[in-house]
Amino acid sequence: MQKSDFAYDLPAERIAQAPLAERDRARLLEVGRDGVVHRSVADWPELLRPDDLVVVNNTQVIPARMRGVKDSGGAVELLVERIEDDCTALCQARASKPLQPGRWLSVGGERLELVARVGEFHRLRFPHPVMAFLQRHGTTPLPPYIDRAAEAADAGRYQTLYASAPGAVAAPTAGLHFSKRLLEAVRRSVAGIAEITLHIGAGTFAPMRGGDLSAHRMHAERFEISPTAAERIRAAQESPGRIVAVGTTVVRALETAAAEPDGLRAGCGETRLFIKPGFRFRAVDALLTNFHLPESTLLMLVCALAGQQRVLEAYRCAVAAGYRFFSYGDAMFTGRFHETSEDRLTANRLSLRHRRYAAPGQAKGLADD
Numbered sequence: 437m438q439k440s441d442f443a444y445d446l447p448a449e450r451i452a453q454a455p456l457a458e459r460d461r462a463r464l465l466e467v468g469r470d471g472v473v474h475r476s477v478a479d480w481p482e483l484l485r486p487d488d489l490v491v492v493n494n495t496q497v498i499p500a501r502m503r504g505v506k507d508s509g510g511a512v513e514l515l516v517e518r519i520e521d522d523c524t525a526l527c528q529a530r531a532s533k534p535l536q537p538g539r540w541l542s543v544g545g546e547r548l549e550l551v552a553r554v555g556e557f558h559r560l561r562f563p564h565p566v567m568a569f570l571q572r573h574g575t576t577p578l579p580p581y582i583d584r585a586a587e588a589a590d591a592g593r594y595q596t597l598y599a600s601a602p603g604a605v606a607a608p609t610a611g612l613h614f615s616k617r618l619l620e621a622v623r624r625s626v627a628g629i630a631e632i633t634l635h636i637g638a639g640t641f642a643p644m645r646g647g648d649l650s651a652h653r654m655h656a657e658r659f660e661i662s663p664t665a666a667e668r669i670r671a672a673q674e675s676p677g678r679i680v681a682v683g684t685t686v687v688r689a690l691e692t693a694a695a696e697p698d699g700l701r702a703g704c705g706e707t708r709l710f711i712k713p714g715f716r717f718r719a720v721d722a723l724l725t726n727f728h729l730p731e732s733t734l735l736m737l738v739c740a741l742a743g744q745q746r747v748l749e750a751y752r753c754a755v756a757a758g759y760r761f762f763s764y765g766d767a768m769f770t771g772r773f774h775e776t777s778e779d780r781l782t783a784n785r786l787s788l789r790h791r792r793y794a795a796p797g798q799a800k801g802l803a804d805d
Contacts, residue, residue, distance in 0.1 A: 437648075437650070437712065438649065439649065440647060440731065442730065442732070442736055442744075442748070443731050444748060444755070450755060451581055451761050451762055452762060452765035453583060455594075455764045458615065459477075460477045460613055460614070460617065462477045463760070463766040464477045464766065464769060465753070465754050466483060466768070466769050466770075467742060467746065467768055467769065467770035468773075469773040472750050472753055477766075480622070480724065481621040481624070481625040482625075483769060485625075485677060486626065486677075487626075487627050487676055487677030488672075488677045488678045488679075489627055489629075489630060489671075489672035489678070490628070490629045490682060491629075491631075491679060491682065491690065492596070492629060493611065493631075493634050493685045494599060494633055495603055495604040496600060496602040496603065497594060497595050497606065498519075498570055498574070498602050498603065498604065498605065499574030500570065501513070501516075501577040501578075501586070502515075502575070503543070504541050506535070507540050511532070512541055513529070513530040513531075514530075514543070515528040515529075516605060517557055517605065517639075518635075519566045523563075523564070523565060524559060524562070525560055525562065526560075527557060527558050528556070528557060535558055536550065537550050537553060541560070543573050547563060567602065577606065578590060579762065581762055581763075593612070594763070594764075595612075596612060596614060597614055597616065597619065598611070601635075601660075603658070604636040604637075608636060608682070608683040608686070609762075609764075610682045610683035610724045610725045610767060611682050611683060613724075614682075627672070630664075630665040631662075631665060632686060632690070633660045633661075634659040634686070634688065634689045634707075635658045635659070637655055637657050639655025639656075639657075640657075643731070649736070653708065654707075654710045657706065657707055658706050659689040659692070659704070660703070660705075661689065661690075661701075661703060662702055663702040666693075666701055666703075667702075669700055670699065673694075673700070678721035678722050678771070679720050680724065683723075683724070684725055688737070690720055691715075691717060693705065693719075694718035695709075695718060700718075711736065711737040711740050711741075712733075712739075713744050717740075721771055722772070723741055723771065724768075724769050725767065725768060726761075726765055726766070726767055726768075727754060727759065727762060727766065727767075728762070742773065743773065746770075746773075750768065754766070
């Protein structure tokens with residue numbers, strides 16, 4: 437399978453450069469077994485079922501982008517990828533010449549030390565705790581396809597209402613559509629809402645190198661599933677209800693955890709899971725998501741869930757109908773169509789029984805396939 441199999445034509449004017457005034461007034465493309473229906477995000481609770489469990493990502497975007505100067509006087513732009521401890525972080529750096537360990541940078545008149553090169557990142561030591569430093573000198577890290585500087589309003593708008601765990605450098609954008617009234621409507625419509633955390637890194641915007649999907653290695657992202665969330669998700673797996681993910685980050689976290697030999701459990705982890713057509717889903721049944729870049733791994737994930745041709749045709753329909761694309765754009769709702777909820781319930785019970793009684797080697801094989 438090639439990257440080019442997931443290409444589609446997108447006029448530049450379809451890329452949303454700013455959010456709508458009201459979060460839940462975006463358009464929603466419902467992608468079903470037999471076609472598409474044009475709706476509003478405000479209609480989404482009507483598409484949910486009383487026994488569904490909705491799972492959201494409560495990561496919080498940090499003001500991760502900074503501009504400064506090198507000790508040689510040249511300009512540098514920094515993007516924090518991951519905070520390692522109070523005063524150390526891994527950062528992407530853009531400068532006219534490569535940065536060298538042992539040198540220093542100045543941001544806002546304060547000095548940062550270049551400690552080491554770590555793969556594609558630089559380890560920087562900050563003069564104060566990283567989060568406090570970013571609050572003083574950082575700005576909202578808008579995606580590269582938004583062709584403008586971050587404004588004061590972006591600090592709140594490029595953030596979900598339920599964001600509570602600082603650490604992301606990109607928003608889980610499906611959640612940007614949730615207003616207070618939409619959240620209340622969802623709570624009235626389903627069995628419950630569970631929160632997990634996956635801190636999105638800048639790698640989410642990196643294009644695939646090469647065209648062969650089998651050769652691609654995904655970037656790593658940290659996630660955490662609390663005991664309460666794990667209990668609710670496992671209960672939903674054994675019920676007729678659906679697990680409805682809000683965003684592709686939720687899908688990656690849940691499917692990574694569900695692939696463990698003992699099934700989905702509470703805890704912290706790191707995922708490099710590449711979900712592409714042919715993937716066997718163990719947890720997620722339906723997905724609310726924004727529209728993704730052509731040839732991106734996120735588009736491949738959506739195709740894996742709902743079917744490649746169905747999704748690509750829906751994207752072509754969305755382009756023709758004037759939908760707004762990417763982070764500040766409109767949304768789509770889709771799911772798995774190859775089985776009924778009763779089929780899924782039976783399959784989940786058999787899978788849980790298999791994990792419970794399989795020999796260690798068999799269980800590992802189940803997790804690795």
